[in-house]
Amino acid sequence: MKPLQGLRVIDLTQAMAAPFCTMNLADMGADVIKVEAPGEGESMRQLGRAQKNGHSGTFMTMNRNKRSLSVDLKQPEGVEILRRLAKTADVFVQNYRPGVAERLGVGYEALRAVNPRLVYCAISGFGQTGPYAKRGGYDLIAQGMSGVMSVTGEEGGQPAKSGVPLADLSAGLFGAYGILCALEHRDRTGEGQLVDTSLLEAAMALTVWESAEYWLTGKAPKPVGSAHRLGAPYQALRASDGYFTVGAQSDRMFTAFCEAAGIALHKDERFATRAGRMQNRPALIEAIEQRTRGDTRAAWLARLEKAGVPAGPINDYAEALADPHALARGMVVDLVHPGAGDIKALGVPVKLSATPGAVERAAPLLGQHSDEILKELCYAESEVAALRAKGVIQ
Amino acid sequence: MVPAMALDGLRVVDQTQVMAGPFCSMLLADMGAEVIKVEPVEGEHTRQERSIAPGVSMSFLAVNRNKRGMALDLKQPGGVEILKRLAASADVLVENYRPGVARRLGISYDDLKVINPRLVYCSVSGFGQTGPYASRGGFDLIAQGMSGIMSATGSEGGPPVKVGVPITDLGAGLFAVFGILCALRARRTTGLGQLVDTSLFEAGLALSAWEATEYWYTGDVPKRLGSAHRLNAPYQAFRASDGHFTVGAANQKLWGIFAGVVGLAHLTEDPRFKSPGNRLANRAELEKLVEAATVRETRAHWLAKLEAAGIPAGPIYSVAEALADPQAQARGMTQEYDFPGAGRVRTLGNPVKLSRSPARLRKPPPRLGEDNEALLGELGFSAQEIRAFRERKVIP
Numbered sequence: 001m002k003p004l005q006g007l008r009v010i011d012l013t014q015a016m017a018a019p020f021c022t023m024n025l026a027d028m029g030a031d032v033i034k035v036e037a038p039g040e041g042e043s044m045r046q047l048g049r050a051q052k053n054g055h056s057g058t059f060m061t062m063n064r065n066k067r068s069l070s071v072d073l074k075q076p077e078g079v080e081i082l083r084r085l086a087k088t089a090d091v092f093v094q095n096y097r098p099g100v101a102e103r104l105g106v107g108y109e110a111l112r113a114v115n116p117r118l119v120y121c122a123i124s125g126f127g128q129t130g131p132y133a134k135r136g137g138y139d140l141i142a143q144g145m146s147g148v149m150s151v152t153g154e155e156g157g158q159p160a161k162s163g164v165p166l167a168d169l170s171a172g173l174f175g176a177y178g179i180l181c182a183l184e185h186r187d188r189t190g191e192g193q194l195v196d197t198s199l200l201e202a203a204m205a206l207t208v209w210e211s212a213e214y215w216l217t218g219k220a221p222k223p224v225g226s227a228h229r230l231g232a233p234y235q236a237l238r239a240s241d242g243y244f245t246v247g248a249q250s251d252r253m254f255t256a257f258c259e260a261a262g263i264a265l266h267k268d269e270r271f272a273t274r275a276g277r278m279q280n281r282p283a284l285i286e287a288i289e290q291r292t293r294g295d296t297r298a299a300w301l302a303r304l305e306k307a308g309v310p311a312g313p314i315n316d317y318a319e320a321l322a323d324p325h326a327l328a329r330g331m332v333v334d335l336v337h338p339g340a341g342d343i344k345a346l347g348v349p350v351k352l353s354a355t356p357g358a359v360e361r362a363a364p365l366l367g368q369h370s371d372e373i374l375k376e377l378c379y380a381e382s383e384v385a386a387l388r389a390k391g392v393i394q
Numbered sequence: 395m396v397p398a399m400a401l402d403g404l405r406v407v408d409q410t411q412v413m414a415g416p417f418c419s420m421l422l423a424d425m426g427a428e429v430i431k432v433e434p435v436e437g438e439h440t441r442q443e444r445s446i447a448p449g450v451s452m453s454f455l456a457v458n459r460n461k462r463g464m465a466l467d468l469k470q471p472g473g474v475e476i477l478k479r480l481a482a483s484a485d486v487l488v489e490n491y492r493p494g495v496a497r498r499l500g501i502s503y504d505d506l507k508v509i510n511p512r513l514v515y516c517s518v519s520g521f522g523q524t525g526p527y528a529s530r531g532g533f534d535l536i537a538q539g540m541s542g543i544m545s546a547t548g549s550e551g552g553p554p555v556k557v558g559v560p561i562t563d564l565g566a567g568l569f570a571v572f573g574i575l576c577a578l579r580a581r582r583t584t585g586l587g588q589l590v591d592t593s594l595f596e597a598g599l600a601l602s603a604w605e606a607t608e609y610w611y612t613g614d615v616p617k618r619l620g621s622a623h624r625l626n627a628p629y630q631a632f633r634a635s636d637g638h639f640t641v642g643a644a645n646q647k648l649w650g651i652f653a654g655v656v657g658l659a660h661l662t663e664d665p666r667f668k669s670p671g672n673r674l675a676n677r678a679e680l681e682k683l684v685e686a687a688t689v690r691e692t693r694a695h696w697l698a699k700l701e702a703a704g705i706p707a708g709p710i711y712s713v714a715e716a717l718a719d720p721q722a723q724a725r726g727m728t729q730e731y732d733f734p735g736a737g738r739v740r741t742l743g744n745p746v747k748l749s750r751s752p753a754r755l756r757k758p759p760p761r762l763g764e765d766n767e768a769l770l771g772e773l774g775f776s777a778q779e780i781r782a783f784r785e786r787k788v789i790p
Contacts, residue, residue, distance in 0.1 A: 001580070001584070002580075003576035003580035004576060006583075007579075028576045043645070048625050048671070049608075049611075049612055049625060050608055050612055057607045058604070058625065061603050061604075125706070128747075129725070130724030130725050132721040135706065136642075137706055137708075138644070140629055140630070140631075141642055143640075144639075144711065145716060145721075147715070147716035149558075150558075150711060150716075151559065152547065152548075153548055153549070153555050154555060159638045160548050160549060160620050161547075161621045162547060163543060163544075163545075163547035164546060164547075164561070164602055164604065166561050166601065170565070171745075173565070173568040176572050177421060177572060177575065180572070180579070181575065181746075182750075182751070183579070184404075184575070185400040185750065193748055193750035193751065194749035196746070196747040196749070197745055197746040197747065201743075201745035204716060204727050204742065204745065205742055207742070208559075208564070209456065209560060211742055212453065212455070213452070214714055215452065215739075221558075226544070226553070228535070234535055235535065236535075236544075236553070236554035243554045245535050245536050245538075310530065310531040312537075313539060314539040314554055315541070315545060316542060316615045317546070317602065317605050317609040317615055317616050320542035320545075320599065320602070321599075321610075326595070326599060328526060329524065329595075331599045331600075343610070344606075346600055346606055349592055349593075349597055350576075350592040351591040352573060352589070352590055353503075353591070355576075355588065
């Protein structure tokens with residue numbers, strides 16, 4: 001058994017944030033039905049650079065474990081199918097620009113009338129309310145407007161964003177959290193509700209430390225490269241053949257680090273306290289790197305592991321995805337896709353001991369499950385054939 | 395009438411410190427769970443980090459609102475006894491010790507499931523409870539480096555940089571809260587709790603879905619791209635006369651409109667920039683041509699034009715500007731409360747808006763051991779027992 005078994009989710013989402021939300025629900029066993037227009041389907045099915053045998057890698061990544069129902073919502077019979085589906089569903093997720101779902105007849109109020117128990121989640125660039133509600137928003141825009149870009153990179157350097165789309169992905173995660181909270185409420189009271197979050201708010205919610213810093217000092221925090229705002233040494237350090245990371249900001253860890261490195265900086269009064277190390281960080285790092293540059297990354301990592309000092313390599317993705325610990329934790333999964341053949345996918349990052357989630361099915365082909373879903377909704381075979389002939393379903 | 399809260403009635407024992415774990419339990423507290431923060435008798439060490447009043451700091455306040463507070467010495471049997479009684483009354487326990495520490499203290503999942511089989515026990519660690527690196531200490535920096543995130547962040551050729559916000563800490567907190575809520579749903583069917591085990595390293599990998607896709611499907615190892623997108627262009631920061639702004643004109647339609655707005659409509663017919671693949675392959679040239687046009691006017695000029703044309707675009711705000719922005723204000727992203735001895739304190743709003751049972755700021759973060767008396771009473775300890783605990787310094 002999986003934890004969300006029996007939960008039915010209608011997924012009217014595109015691109016990244018919202019598909020990632022429903023993917024996480026699907027990984028945990030929810031029956032996620034991806035609803036796409038006939039013909040081309042979701043925009044991510046279009047082929048870019050990442051593809052295999054004519055199937056889009058980005059689509060396959062975000063839509064595993066889901067079923068596909070291809071239905072034309074511009075025809076009244078299509079909207080009727082969706083309304084029937086909504087009657088049987090627990091959750092509905094969409095990420096249109098605010099106003100679009102209403103125009104299509106699948107807004108919150110329209111579906112609530114069909115199923116008052118439905119938890120309806122809308123993930124947008126800026127949220128359903130406020131002055132920018134109607135604007136389109138991408139991860140980049142949200143990273144820029146949330147302050148995340150202003151604290152990423154080197155001071156005075158070119159603008160840099162988080163290399164991974166953190167506003168998209170965290171909006172998806174906050175969406176999943178909101179949905180599961182709303183389901184708790186529904187199970188107690190019988191009533192569904194609207195769950196409304198956005199890329200901008202998700203990215204802002206990740207500035208916990210930086211907003212606290214600003215409110216405390218009155219100064220907006222600046223980018224600090226790889227370093228920490230409040231502790232040192234906690235950053236990338238230079239070895240003879242590249243960089244590695246070390247987190248030895250506490251007094252205890254700093255002492256352990258100095259002893260392992262064979263340097264007596266912890267006895268230097270400039271560096272003996274946490275505050276002193278922060279105040280004299282440039283001098284501290286220079287003194288440390290004088291030593292660390294004399295040996296390889298591998299030598300340092302072995303030495304620091306033995307001393308129990310948190311440290312690690314700066315892996316590229318070829319290394320990260322082949323790392324023995326990543327593999328031991330099931331973070332790389334092999335799947336077979338009906339068109340693309342053997343593909344790889346990331347595993348489930350949160351492990352439940354009794355009812356674990358799993359990555360079992362590759363992303364569906366467009367309309368792969370249309371027939372079986374319509375049958376579940378009690379459409380007769382002749383009706384299904386008629387709908388197909390009219391181009392309502394594919 | 396104050397609306398109901400989504401997680402009303404849920405009791406959470408919060409045995410966490412610093413960031414990932416406290417962020418997880420704070421998200422539960424925001425939605426109405428009764429979260430009891432358990433600290434050592436001297437207090438969590440972040441209380442001392444940049445403190446604003448005795449025993450309270452911004453670092454602590456930032457991730458501990460809406461929680462109750464208990465202080466216990468878990469190195470004494472009395473402390474463990476209290477914690478066990480608390481766990482017996484709870485639905486969820488969250489801890490973020492290094493793997494092995496909870497077992498040594500006698501409060502591991504195996505210890506507690508015996509007294510409360512319905513308990514959902516969540517462990518957040520650097521690398522997870524199993525696997526070759528399980529016992530290593532892990533910080534956000536280490537996890538950002540090992541998961542690949544640092545290799546994709548910053549500018550090519552520059553020194554290593556990490557994502558400026560602690561993304562693997564916060565991501566692990568989010569995956570933990572997701573796992574806990576999933577386990578609670580499973581409990582409705584099975585009647586049993588379970589262990590929820592996640593880590594900073596795994597959160598970092600899970601947030602690399604795009605980069606893993608690029609690597610697996612193209613064979614190219616993702617590079618550092620500054621502000622640009624791995625699979626689309628133009629989607630990046632451009633220079634105006636007074637600084638940078640962001641533009642996402644990633645699809646064919648938006649590219650056409652964008653090119654017109656910046657006076658480069660002819661580029662849409664240029665074979666170098668015609669298709670998304672062309673633009674990606676010739677991104678550096680495209681950037682030069684676009685910036686030659688955008689540096690002539692201010693950010694405000696371009697943002698007004700792009701908004702009118704319906705092109706996603708925006709400023710690159712400092713954290714101060716972000717918090718003051720009218721949209722952030724309209725969405726309640728800044729909240730305020732009074733903290734005894736420290737005056738008015740500000741905190742971020744919850745980013746998820748529920749229409750019927752919304753998140754709410756109910757109480758400031760606890761003072762050290764603020765609820766000890768009340769909680770010990772609720773757990774059935776007598777006044778005499780409480781006095782004895784105090785004498786033995788099991789509680790402050």
